[in-house]
Amino acid sequence: MAGAGDGGGSGSVQKSEEEWRAILSPEQFRILRLKGTELRGTGEYDKVFADGIYNCAGCGTPLYKSGTKFNSGCGWPAFFEGLPGAINRSPDPDGRRTEITCAACGGHLGHVFKGEGFKTPTDERHCVNSVSIKFVPANSPPSL
Template sequence: MLWAKSLSRLPGTGEYNKFYGSGVYNCAGCGTPLYKSTTKFDSGCGWPAFFEGLPGAIQRTPDPDGRRVEITCTACGGHLGHVFKGEGFKTPTDERHCVNSVSMKFTPAS
């Protein structure tokens, strides 16, 4: 399911770019939990950034050109964005999951 690939927003325009509520980000396509809000950080790239996904929730596939790694929902295959490594962010994983806001729905902590 590649529905979100064509719905990417311009940098800085996504609903969750500057949103920092406590809870979980779920796949907009199937509802699978993808990211805890505690893993979100401001990378300055203009899209929501996370340093790790929930175990087993994110599928990684290198792009054909080898420059990026696409991330998709493991459950439904919906496009989420791309993951980048080694950019020097002070996070536990030194990864940046650059995720399209339209590919997620936020559920507040109860």
Template sequence: MTFFEERVYNSAGCGMPLYKSTAKFNSGCGWPAFFEGIPGAINRAPDPDGRRTEITCAACGGHLGHVFNGDGFSVPTDEHHCINSVSIQFVQANAAPST
């Protein structure tokens, strides 16, 4: 099921808000896709193979997925955050982070 309601996606590991639903888009790959994260919420590091960039939660270090540039999607940032669905929790936009 794909959600596009006004919500926030939090880290499943620590509850830190990571993405707003307004940054979500349908990439057609079956994984949740976003074109940007909440500022300061996501860290980036090159994978050892040098082909991808891993993204992790800035608060707990949990693996979120990978970010790609130049995939050709019609999004404002030309970024594609391909997220493992078990790494995020879908919560109401006005809900406080879980503790």
């Protein structure tokens, strides 16, 4: 159950479903832990292009730099690259897409798409739920 044993493949942040429910909003829980998707165009970061870092909304691990965010027009925040080692990829159960998750806590971020022709260095689009991330402006003091 609440096994502290490292199951391998999972990250450094491990919590039970109850613990996650206690610290996440219902919407965050639905998306991060139950792999939900926010409604297109409703996310708070879709049109944000300020300087800073996007952390995992679940565990606070830095995931994306603002410099890798671009306007995809798809209705969700889009990044062409995650921070090294911060993001895991796995085949989505739908058999078509590639799911991306926070490497530290396993929280669901969204999906990554490749070869869509966006003029970015990687030609990848990380399509991320705003709910899954937390923006920290570059000029803000550390919160801890």
